[in-house]
Amino acid sequence: MKIDTTFLRSKVARRIFGLFVLCALLPISALAILSFRQVTNQLMEESQSRLRRAARATGTAIFERLLLIESQMKLMAPAVKERGPAVQFRGTPVGENLTDRFAGVALVTGAGRVVPVFGGTQDPPALVEADRSYLASGRSLLTARPGPGGGARIFMSRALDPEDLRSR
Numbered sequence: 001m002k003i004d005t006t007f008l009r010s011k012v013a014r015r016i017f018g019l020f021v022l023c024a025l026l027p028i029s030a031l032a033i034l035s036f037r038q039v040t041n042q043l044m045e046e047s048q049s050r051l052r053r054a055a056r057a058t059g060t061a062i063f064e065r066l067l068l069i070e071s072q073m074k075l076m077a078p079a080v081k082e083r084g085p086a087v088q089f090r091g092t093p094v095g096e097n098l099t100d101r102f103a104g105v106a107l108v109t110g111a112g113r114v115v116p117v118f119g120g121t122q123d124p125p126a127l128v129e130a131d132r133s134y135l136a137s138g139r140s141l142l143t144a145r146p147g148p149g150g151g152a153r154i155f156m157s158r159a160l161d162p163e164d165l166r167s168r
Contacts, residue, residue, distance in 0.1 A: 076105070081161065104121040105119060106124065127141075131157070
């Protein structure tokens with residue numbers, strides 16, 4: 001089917017046709033651009049909101065795991081203090097899934113000597129005076145150090161006996 005273009009031969013017909021096309025396409029184009037911007041902004045806001053919620057949930061999960069690990073360390077401390085670093089945790093309520101939560105556990109003496117309890121703890125961070133006073137208050141200290149391959153190694157420190165650190 002061929003469109004008859006004979007009506008576009010006069011100057012007035014071409015102007016009317018051009019005005020018709022302009023009046024039809026201009027509002028549709030403006031509406032399309034406006035709709036595109038609004039939809040893009042809405043999708044960005046929803047994505048940011050989802051990302052915020054996911055980050056909050058992940059942060060809460062990490063915090064809860066750290067609290068669990070801290071409580072596990074509190075449960076381990078009396079046994080290690082009483083029996084020394086050779087204590088065996090396997091088969092005890094404290095030792096349940098212990099290797100899932102810790103890559104290694106070690107005692108660091110006041111002289112800086114590392115005594116492994118189990119697993120491997122390579123190059124634990126040295127404690128400065130501010131860290132020692134923080135540990136003396138009975139709280140746990142979380143330290144991050146660069147690890148192999150660009151990752152991070154996380155260390156959680158806790159004093160077996162905070163009174164020992166306070167007396168120094």
